[in-house]
Amino acid sequence: MADEADAVVIGSGPNGLVAANILADHGWRVVVQEAEEVPGGAVRSDRGVHPDFVNDLFSSFHPLAAASPVVGALDLHEFGLQWSHAPAVLAHPLADGRCAVLRRGVEATVAGLAHDFGAEDAEGWTRLSALWQRLDPHLVNALLAPFPPLRSGSALARRLGVADGLRFARMMALPVRRLGEEEFSDIGATMLLAGCALHADLLPEAVPSAAFGWLLAMLGQQHGWPAPVGGAGALTDALVGRLESKGGVVRCGSRVTSVVVRGGTALGVRTADGDAVRARRAVLADVAAPALYGGLVSWDDLPVRLRDDMRRFHWDLGTFKVDWALDGPIPWTAPGAGQAGTVHLAGDLGELSDYAVQVATGRLPALPFLLLGQMTTTDPTRSPAGTESAWAYTHVPRHVTEDLGGQLAGRWDRAEAQAYADRLEARVETFAPGFRSRIRSRRILSPHTLETEDENLVGGALNGGTAGVHQQLVFRPVPGSGRARTPVRRMFLASASAHPGGGVHGACGANAARAALHADRLGVGRTALRVATGRRSPRADADDR
Template sequence: MTDAIVIGAGPNGLVAANVLADAGWRVEVLEAQDQPGGAVRSDRGVHPDYVNDLFSSFYPLAAASPAITALGLEDHGLTWSHAPIVLAHPLPDGRCALLHRGLETNIDAFERSFGRPDALAWRRLSRLWQELDPCLVRAMFAPFPPVRTGLALAARLRAAGLLRLARLAALPVRRMAEEEFDRDGPGLLLAGCALHADLLPESPGSAVFGWLMAMLGQQYGWPVPVGGASALSGALVRRLESRGGTIRCGTRVSEVVVRSGRALGVRTADGDSVRARRAVLADVPAPHLYGGLVAGEHLPAGLLDGVRRFQWDFATVKVDWALDGPIPWSADEARRAGTVHLGANMADLSDYALQVTTGRLPARPFGLLGQMTTADPSRSPAGTESAWMYTHVPQHVVDDLGPDGITGRWDEKEGEAIAHRMEEQVERFAPGFGDHVAARRVLTPPVLERLDGNLVGGAINGGTTAAHQQAVLRPVPGTGRPETPIERLYLASACAHPGGGVHGACGANAARAALRAQGVVTGRLLGPALAAAQRALAGAGDA
């Protein structure tokens, strides 16, 4: 019998398994796909000479996350690489807003391109980050509520600073740009970062999300694993195996076995039963766990009702390219950036986000484009580029504002149509781009979900980033922690706080909760009490 079963070998599941193995637990990870990694995988499926990441590519959150940095993955074969420039946002007039590693480099760049007032405004925003470092990052990734790091933040900021931070947390990024900057470039960098999630430039909280991503880039960069995303997953796997953990791929879990309110193990789709002496950790979507792997009869009705209301983030379409040369950007500086945001101005970004939110497929999609060979020369032959672009699309398409009549079936014809639309957007800023496409691959929402079951409907963040589904409201009101109403069962996926991104915190928090529940005192008191508390909170809506 194993001590713990981890369902899912994505980054959260692998981090959780490593934390438990470090504590001496015997851990077995069961993964439905034929290889580990979840949404952190790469292959040569576009062209045999090119490495393309299937899903995620750049990892600022991993570089900053205490959960991942504590694992010392560099000792297990992981090497990071950086593009010369972190991020570029080309403007229609040929200028380009750039984000570099290093505050002073950014100040100089903003002053040259957008004037001294905007450079000084960027310094003010950076000074707030410096005041909060590292407490803010630790608070972000800690279980909710982050008591210790919260107190450290309060001690640093005092009352006036806390009020300023609270206002920033509620501020839309459009309003921040209007307040802070005279020119459009710096604000577009922040707004583009906010659109990595499903936040409109007018959404409360979009400013702090955009600012966070930009400050992470300035301090840590947006690094990539040398050799492809699978190198990060491979390091996690090797580390786990070096500590006695095991992974079984091609093994789909069909049920969490529950008796008398306690998780005893799992049953696989092949009919095998696997017992867990201490814990089951589920790196699966909350709607798949509650009422799916765990039968509804074991759960409070209020929790099931909350899960019914769970909101996914936007769906995603991703196109991978093998290019026979560099992308011919009109703004020459964009050629040295790892990531390029493609949206002309703030109105473009707002129109796009509102259209997706209301179920309309944009005619001119905002895109995030990755130049992977620029970031890691091992990805393709010299003088070429392994690249990708993704754009968000509605989970349910009610109208297509473009000429193709896309319905959201996402068959091959519709995939080709949206890919062509995305390539037209690249051409706006890089005329002649299409001449360099040697091969491409189109990943529509159903393809993404088929490759990784956690990407439900092509949602890549494990649920909306909006404030109504964060912290104690994630995944449903009254939760916010990895404990579940079932004793010894823990939610370890991005549906749990702190949410999406490759940072491993959801898995680490779940593993530490499982370890705490096995203490001499906590094993008898805290574990059952927390499970009871989750039942009470989740069942608050029971009639």
């Protein structure tokens, strides 16, 4: 089959579908090519754990989607998307029996911190919340825009001024442990921030863990950490439905094997079935950067320097996840944990730091830090009344050198996966005695399984590359980037490997779509990022927001 479209999007994850929708809004004919039999990438749900339970395979809570101006502009509620919230956003039960709880609204969070951790922690949280409110909405807009964020960055500068701007920059450069030492006298508020920072591959002692933890916590306080009613797949269904209403097409089970490049310009794609799809105006790749450069695009069509840069590409940590169908709510010792959609499990900050260092140095922790989701608490449609659809995941080394809790080698065969799932369940049992007695069935998603289900999750990496500062902004995915353009004309990187990185916010796809639209207006001869020489088009920055 030979076909043609204005744009071909490789991959139907949220970034690819957002990009396709934006291009379709501008009258482009868009074809999305998806290797899997169903769309969605890492935003999918099913009944694979138990027929009566809906479980999300990958992402579940979507604060970035709720806050994203990109997603908001698509009016996905018109295509069936509804958000649901748990009574509380996040809970972190501690070894001493207390529990820090993040709620929607500053007053509700502060009241809980004051009651359980004292007035000083409440005052510190109030200060951090006031800073967030002062910068809203420009900070989120700046983070999600192509780099540098000229418009929103200027708005932030006007809000802060020089002196406060320097203080804000210092705070963003702090490790989350140090931020906690400066702002709080007790541990509760620090644990809320530190647990949020460890959603990425950041140690509590690392830069920019304070910025990441504060951002995620403040998003939760303002927007909640909502989940799509009926399962994460409802977000994908809304994006697909909207695209199809605009004339776009999503082809599942149609694996792209190469991008056709002639004279430095992307002309279309070829599939595993031997089909060709010509792209009259652009190819957008919602795939991990290492799969694009030297994979879908031959090194012969790329600058020599890029090959060396990609050799240095740094993946984020692996992930090990267990889904459960539970006969009843999790029997938490700390009552506050039962109200939260997400629960973080680490007894104190030292335990959290030990875990992070161990994973970063190739050792499987005996006491893994868990991120646990209570989906029926969040969305009652997920399972029968009185039951709970739940999951937990933890980060694991990409290459295991030692197991501090047993004899696992990181092969993640069936026996090892079962053993590590048991370790996660024992961890939950510490904070919720009797948890195991409520397990009706479970599903184990090892790093290998996650990659099998979604090829972008290489080794179980969730964020398309590390969140470390050495691979952010103009270093993402390689030095000289920061935007969606690639060394190949009319080809754009639309995945989480591009700035601003991981999370279900659609910004990587939106930035790629806008870059494609801008390049089409200018003419393809002036759009390529010259990685080999560092030269850029004189008008390359004009596509900023």
